[in-house]
C-alpha cells in the first residue's frame with residue numbers, strides 16, 4: 001500500500017477514503033522538517049498550510065505527489081517539484097464562491113464600520129453623529145478587480161448583482177471575455193487604482209505580483225477608497241498599507257492574508273486605522289472546505305495511481321522525463 005503523509009487531519013469523510021486506499025500518517029504539524037524520517041517514507045503528501053521547500057523535496061526521493069488543500073501554492077517550491085516530476089495538486093475553483101462572499105463581507109464591514117459599530121452598540125454608545133461618517137452605498141460605485149480567475153470572476157458577478165460597476169484587470173483574460181460580461185476592461189491595474197471606489201486583489205503570489213501595490217500605488221487611489229486583500233500577503237505591501245491607512249491616504253482596508261502567518265501580535269497592519277482583519281479564513285465555509293479536501297485527496301490518489309491529475313500548479317510536469325517514462 002502507498003504511504004500518504006498529512007500535515008493535518010482532514011474531515012472524516014475524506015479520511016475514510018484515504019484509509020481505504022493508503023497507509024496514512026498524520027503529522028499535526030505544518031513543517032515537514034520536524035518529521036523528515038516520515039516524509040522520506042511518504043509516496044505522497046497532503047498539505048494543509050504545509051510548507052515544502054527544496055531541501056525537503058530533494059531529500060525525499062519516494063515522493064510522487066504534493067497535494068494542497070488550497071488554491072494557493074506559494075508554500076511549495078513548485079520549480080523543484082517540477083524538476084523531480086512531482087505534480088503539485090491545487091484545489092482550483094473549490095473555494096471561489098467562499099472567498100468571493102468573504103470579500104463582499106469585508107467590503108461591507110469596512111465601508112459600514114460593522115466592527116466599530118458593534119463595539120459601540122455593546123458598550124451602549126448610541127450617538128447618531130449625523131454628517132460625520134463617510135460610509136457610502138455600493139450601488140453604482142466602481143469596484144476594481146485585479147485578477148479575474150475563478151475568485152475574481154465570482155467577486156465580479158456578486159458585485160454586479162448588487163449594482164456595482166466592474167472594472168477588471170487580468171493579463172491572461174481577453175478584452176472580449178471581460179466585455180461580454182458587461183465589465184470594463186483595463187489593460188493595466190494602475191489605471192484602475194486611480195478611479196475605483198473599492199479595489200480587490202485576486203492574483204496568486206508569484207514574483208511578478210509581489211509588491212504589486214505599494215505606497216506609490218496607494219497614493220494614486222481615491223482618498224475615499226477601500227482596498228481588500230483576500231489573495232495573499234505580500235501582493236499588497238503590508239507596512240505601506242498600514243501607513244496609508246494611518247495617514248488617511250485611503251479610507252479603509254479589509255485584509256485576510258499577511259506577509260507572515262500568523263502575523264506577530266504587534267504587526268503594524270493589525271493595528272492600522274479603519275482596517276477589518278480576518279485570520280486567513282476567507283475560504284472557510286462548510287462547502288468550500290469539503291470541496292478542497294475532496295479535490296486534494298482525489299488528486300493525490302490519482303497521481304499515486306500513475307495517472308495525470310489536471311488540477312495542478314505545474315502542468316508542465318507531465319512533459320518531463322518522469323512522466324514520459
Ligand code: DGY
Nearest residue numbers: 069070071072095283
Ligand atoms: C487558498 O485556497 O489558497 C486559500 O487561501 C486557503 O489557503
